[in-house]
Amino acid sequence: MSKDAAGLDRFYSIIPAGGIGSRLWPLSRADAPKFLHDLTGSGSSLLRATWDRLAPLAGPDRIMVVTGRAHRAAVEEQIPELIDANVVLESEPKDSTAAIGLAAAILHHRDPDVIVGSFAADHVIADVRAFRRAVTQAVAAADAGYIATIGITPTEPAIGFGYIHCGGHLDIPGAPDAIVAESFVEKPDLETAKEYLADGKHLWNGGMFVARAEVLLAQIGESDPELLAGLEELAEAWDDPARRGPTVDRVWPRLHKIAIDYTVAEPAAAAGRLAVIPGSFDWDDVGDFASIAKLHAGGRSSDLAILGKNARVLADSSSGIVVSQTDRIISLIGVRDIVVVDTPDALLVTTSQNAQRVKSVVDALKLSGRSDVL
Amino acid sequence: MSKDAAGLDRFYSIIPAGGIGSRLWPLSRADAPKFLHDLTGSGSSLLRATWDRLAPLAGPDRIMVVTGRAHRAAVEEQIPELIDANVVLESEPKDSTAAIGLAAAILHHRDPDVIVGSFAADHVIADVRAFRRAVTQAVAAADAGYIATIGITPTEPAIGFGYIHCGGHLDIPGAPDAIVAESFVEKPDLETAKEYLADGKHLWNGGMFVARAEVLLAQIGESDPELLAGLEELAEAWDDPARRGPTVDRVWPRLHKIAIDYTVAEPAAAAGRLAVIPGSFDWDDVGDFASIAKLHAGGRSSDLAILGKNARVLADSSSGIVVSQTDRIISLIGVRDIVVVDTPDALLVTTSQNAQRVKSVVDALKLSGRSDVL
Numbered sequence: 001m002s003k004d005a006a007g008l009d010r011f012y013s014i015i016p017a018g019g020i021g022s023r024l025w026p027l028s029r030a031d032a033p034k035f036l037h038d039l040t041g042s043g044s045s046l047l048r049a050t051w052d053r054l055a056p057l058a059g060p061d062r063i064m065v066v067t068g069r070a071h072r073a074a075v076e077e078q079i080p081e082l083i084d085a086n087v088v089l090e091s092e093p094k095d096s097t098a099a100i101g102l103a104a105a106i107l108h109h110r111d112p113d114v115i116v117g118s119f120a121a122d123h124v125i126a127d128v129r130a131f132r133r134a135v136t137q138a139v140a141a142a143d144a145g146y147i148a149t150i151g152i153t154p155t156e157p158a159i160g161f162g163y164i165h166c167g168g169h170l171d172i173p174g175a176p177d178a179i180v181a182e183s184f185v186e187k188p189d190l191e192t193a194k195e196y197l198a199d200g201k202h203l204w205n206g207g208m209f210v211a212r213a214e215v216l217l218a219q220i221g222e223s224d225p226e227l228l229a230g231l232e233e234l235a236e237a238w239d240d241p242a243r244r245g246p247t248v249d250r251v252w253p254r255l256h257k258i259a260i261d262y263t264v265a266e267p268a269a270a271a272g273r274l275a276v277i278p279g280s281f282d283w284d285d286v287g288d289f290a291s292i293a294k295l296h297a298g299g300r301s302s303d304l305a306i307l308g309k310n311a312r313v314l315a316d317s318s319s320g321i322v323v324s325q326t327d328r329i330i331s332l333i334g335v336r337d338i339v340v341v342d343t344p345d346a347l348l349v350t351t352s353q354n355a356q357r358v359k360s361v362v363d364a365l366k367l368s369g370r371s372d373v374l
Numbered sequence: 375m376s377k378d379a380a381g382l383d384r385f386y387s388i389i390p391a392g393g394i395g396s397r398l399w400p401l402s403r404a405d406a407p408k409f410l411h412d413l414t415g416s417g418s419s420l421l422r423a424t425w426d427r428l429a430p431l432a433g434p435d436r437i438m439v440v441t442g443r444a445h446r447a448a449v450e451e452q453i454p455e456l457i458d459a460n461v462v463l464e465s466e467p468k469d470s471t472a473a474i475g476l477a478a479a480i481l482h483h484r485d486p487d488v489i490v491g492s493f494a495a496d497h498v499i500a501d502v503r504a505f506r507r508a509v510t511q512a513v514a515a516a517d518a519g520y521i522a523t524i525g526i527t528p529t530e531p532a533i534g535f536g537y538i539h540c541g542g543h544l545d546i547p548g549a550p551d552a553i554v555a556e557s558f559v560e561k562p563d564l565e566t567a568k569e570y571l572a573d574g575k576h577l578w579n580g581g582m583f584v585a586r587a588e589v590l591l592a593q594i595g596e597s598d599p600e601l602l603a604g605l606e607e608l609a610e611a612w613d614d615p616a617r618r619g620p621t622v623d624r625v626w627p628r629l630h631k632i633a634i635d636y637t638v639a640e641p642a643a644a645a646g647r648l649a650v651i652p653g654s655f656d657w658d659d660v661g662d663f664a665s666i667a668k669l670h671a672g673g674r675s676s677d678l679a680i681l682g683k684n685a686r687v688l689a690d691s692s693s694g695i696v697v698s699q700t701d702r703i704i705s706l707i708g709v710r711d712i713v714v715v716d717t718p719d720a721l722l723v724t725t726s727q728n729a730q731r732v733k734s735v736v737d738a739l740k741l742s743g744r745s746d747v748l
């Protein structure tokens with residue numbers, strides 16, 4: 001990858017590695033969140049795969065990971081090359097604006113010209129070359145002053161993703177595919193999703209944002225000046241070992257919890273400042289077990305996907321997915337589209353059709369005081 | 375229960391406690407066969423419930439249990455009142471004619487006038503009074519020289535049971551309901567089962583046989599003289615501690631393996647020597663998980679039966695049965711007619727419709743050398 005592409009020499013990736021992935025319980029837990037799991041059977045965790053996808057863009061020294069204190073050891077085990085200056089530990093989760101905004105503010109404080117790009121730690125992208133081509137264009141758009149995102153060309157009327165409503169072509173040097181985002185739209189119903197697929201004007205919102213740190217922070221400040229002030233106070237003290245701790249203790253608890261969709265994506269789109277680079281690579285946020293099953297089966301619904309290094313599965317006339325984290329024999333007979341997740345202290349049995357409802361179990365367990373298995 | 379009923383003072387029950395119950399894997403195992411489990415949620419194992427059903431008939435001293443050497447400790451734990459003289463340990467399984475025939479031969483050797491009744495250790499009968507009334511009539515029929523059985527009045531066109539084709543009424547003192555058995559018929563297809571249910575001439579074969587030991591042994595001898603000779607040789611030496619061991623070692627390996635249906639029930643029916651006492655109590659041989667589920671649901675298919683003292687099940691829109699032998703949280707979402715059997719080293723997930731196919735898993739595990747979980 002050439003670093004001559006506009007802005008790429010000033011590019012820095014941010015990986016917000018938070019979020020448990022409740023719909024993937026009991027595989028994903030508070031102490032073993034989704035991004036630490038190998039959900040593709042590739043041998044790499046989602047986090048590691050995200051890192052490997054980004055490292056060639058600006059080098060492994062230019063990727064910052066934002067994660068919870070509890071996950072520090074696990075993250076460092078996954079990424080031995082991660083340097084201390086590139087780890088931002090959250091003392092408590094404050095949603096994506098704070099996570100990404102703080103990383104951007106720290107990086108901006110270190111280099112006012114930095115261009116940052118934020119990429120979730122728990123998404124799956126198979127075609128890394130196509131991904132990096134899209135990011136390179138997004139960086140060029142960012143260099144030109146836009147907040148850029150990568151929109152995924154839909155392959156089906158998915159109801160589990162948000163969409164970006166796209167407008168006309170933008171003329172940005174180094175970003176020949178860039179188009180303007182008209183608006184972001186929430187997860188649609190099936191009828192609407194079919195219309196989106198048919199009209200060719202809608203892309204999936206992959207939740208990737210690339211911008212000059214300065215521009216991103218200004219957008220956050222427009223939406224929530226108090227939050228920006230907190231982030232800048234933290235960033236200013238961050239690299240001073242004596243000041244970081246007290247500043248975090250004072251400022252962190254007051255940070256607003258708000259998703260970056262509301263502080264950045266939607267207002268930037270409304271203001272015509274959001275450029276979309278269409279990406280036609282396979283992308284999935286692996287939001288539930290049905291999507292993992294689909295990922296493994298390559299679309300063949302008759303298949304049974306088996307996840308787990310030591311999985312021992314005997315299946316007869318069965319399809320769906322088995323996730324095995326124990327060494328037990330798992331036997332399936334005549335169960336279609338089944339989801340079986342076998343862990344040492346919890347077992348889930350559901351179907352692909354009900355995979356989205358797994359979150360309700362997590363809620364029920366919380367209510368009943370069983371957070372030891374969450 | 376009055377012991378004045380004809381023959382009841384000479385009655386002795388035999389409980390053959392063998393058979394793993396492969397269709398109930400992984401709950402039933404070689405080292406934890408079906409009869410040792412509480413499948414009804416009553417708090418008693420099937421063996422213990424069988425014992426408790428029989429004890430009032432002729433007293434707890436007059437029940438003999440035939441089981442494998444490996445199950446001696448478990449059987450004695452279930453039935454502390456079982457005396458040594460009433461335990462027959464099989465050195466290897468030789469099917470039901472040998473098991474029941476040996477017990478009958480031993481009892482006959484001790485008391486030539488004894489009337490024996492054989493009752494499987496792993497069937498479920500809720501109405502014990504109706505059961506004992508039927509046995510009392512069967513004993514009277516046995517006293518009159520018949521081989522008697524109890525036929526269960528069908529409540530549905532079951533295809534999982536054998537049937538008894540019944541003929542005319544018999545005039546036996548003390549057995550007013552006795553009718554003659556025309557023949558035994560194997561498990562029918564659904565069409566035939568519907569005809570059986572409609573014609574009123576067919577009863578389910580509950581596998582219970584009552585006869586004077588002398589008559590039973592003579593019937594075995596007619597069918598298989600060699601087998602009878604072996605059983606009598608064993609019985610004659612049984613109560614002599616010095617001779618039992620060597621005799622068992624010499625004779626046991628040569629005993630023919632054959633079900634009592636072929637040596638006793640069918641030939642006796644063909645010869646007009648088999649009397650049937652119709653029993654209108656609920657009876658089930660709990661042959662697979664679907665029948666356990668049905669037993670618990672009381673016929674309501676929307677229910678989820680939960681077996682296991684420490685079961686912790688979170689179910690949402692699910693029906694069927696969960697058997698829990700671990701302390702894991704088991705969560706079901708939107709799975710209908712499901713069968714989940716959760717044990718420390720093996721997990722089964724299937725449906726009621728496929729419950730009969732569980733045996734094929736057991737066969738597959740045998741073939742693949744995984745008898746450690748069988």
